[in-house]
Amino acid sequence: MTLMQKFLGAAATLAISATAALAEPAIIFDLGGKFDKSFNQAAFEGATRWAEETGGSFREIELQSEAQREQALRRFAEAGNNPIVMAGFAFASALDEVARDFPDTKFVIIDMVVDQPNVRSVVFNEHEGSYIVGVAAAKASKTGTVGFIGGMDIPLIRKFACGYVQGVKATNPDATVIQNMTGTTPAAWNDPVKGAELTKAQIAKGADVIYAAAGGTGVGVLQAAADAGVYSIGVDSNQNYLHPGSVLTSMLKRVDVAVYNAFKDGPDLETGFNVMGLANGGLDYALDEHNAGIFTDDIKAAVEDAKAKIISGEIQVHDYMSDNSCPVE
């Protein structure tokens, strides 16, 4: 057998294994990495839960650079994976193109809207979830100053910030909210050292409850808050366990549910617009044994009250992304 034949044989084997993987779902994690203890990890947990319950398997890739976005999408689509879930707003422009080229493949994008017939766009009303943890922060704060640390400075993170400020101000109109963004590049999702430094700066200015919506950077925020003996609020995944007695609560964004549902629906999933909020359990706050001691009944009552009013529509939380501005500072 000549060398060429060997190569052809190998290629043929590869092709067979590729078709064998047909209709296996796939997930693409964003630059924060699937172990960011936050957004991507929630997505990974959803996928894992599906795999455990159904015994199925899925393909995954963790992006290392911006340039890989479209490449990874095309690779999965060409290999016949269906549906393909991507965790992160930043996939929008890449998906817009790839979705056109693979009309028979179903795509699910989380945190962004892509208007294509074969795409399901899952968006969360983060402003609602941030509002209720804002209520908790204002209730728990003794100094009347609370902090917010965002990851990359993008409208989505400002949406978190804006909802949080509204919740704080509604509970304590005199409260001050100090806001910081870690950076303007994707590296801002993964700079725990800077997150810790920003936290120390906010604590120095009097903040005693700090809400981190910053992916991997948030781990540094929670650490610095625990070191200084002040409260912090986690995001996306339940982060209460990281520093019991210091993490006041976590704003749960059920990315895992979004991924799980997408995998469960399989190739026939319904496309279109999918909004997850407080009302349908897509968002919530975390209460478990790690924060039971500090999350007092008083705080809980106020948070539950705000939650009920948002669900009933009595409280309308302003969405930053609707007009790119926030009514309160």
Place this chain on the structure above:
Amino acid sequence: MDFLQFLLTLDSTIRLSVVLLLACLAGLFSERAGVVDIGLEGKMLISAFVAAAVAYESGSAWLGVLAGSAASVVFAMIHGVASIIYRGDQIISGVALNFLASGLTVVIGHAIYKKGGQTPTLTGDARFTEVKLPFADAVADVPVIGPIYSELISGHTPLVYVAFAIVPLVWWVLYRTRFGLRLRAVGENPASVDTAGVSVVAMRFRALIITGILCGMAGAYLSTAQSAFFGKEMTAGRGYIALAALIFANWRPVQAMGATLLFGLLEAISNLYPNIDVFGLFSIPVQFTQALPYILTVVILAGFIGRAVPPRSVGVPYVKER
């Protein structure tokens, strides 16, 4: 801004400068000896990882620093073998080390701890805690001097004091010892050092060992003092900023301290006061403050203000004439 706020800004400046200072001094040794070191970032990263892992396993932060420095020295030696002995391109070798560190840390970290490259959180003696200098509480109420002593000077991690103590030491070694004279000569005119009967290769290797140790301390500071775990890519470009500071400081140790403190101050200001309002006329956006270190370096390099004069033989492998 009141006095206390001012002190807090300076306090934050010191914390932020230390990594840059150590890395900058590390770069100073290697570049003064004629070896360009763009691999500061990679050496810091591998050291940050090894320091966190060893500190976690042994429960001692100091052991972590030692192990981190050792790992960083190993990287420096790889750089040395490639660029001094085999006369490879020093930039390429440095960049290769950066990539190697970025990949190795995550792969090994994930293999051991299964947390995607993160190490577990360090607690107790496994991390550096803040040292309270004697009488810090007693003098805190004395006006002006009290807060300066108790807020600004006291209450940092041990590595901070070590870093600032190293600056005069580096100056002394570089300008007042025979070793320092030869080191500088190797970077300026290696042929003359060779004529004097001193081995250029050995001098450059010695310089790289010091570079490795200092870089190792910088990395260990990141993972065991400034935060309490290793996370992938946690150096976040600080090695490159240190390199910029080195150019800004004209490859001199005391100026290096000045440059890194200035860069630290700019970062502290951008953290504490994101948007600075100038007399209500206009506001300086945070991005400008963050970019200022790079802008200043480019201005210096372009020769508008002052002039950056690198060691003459930097980046040139030494070939002995036969």
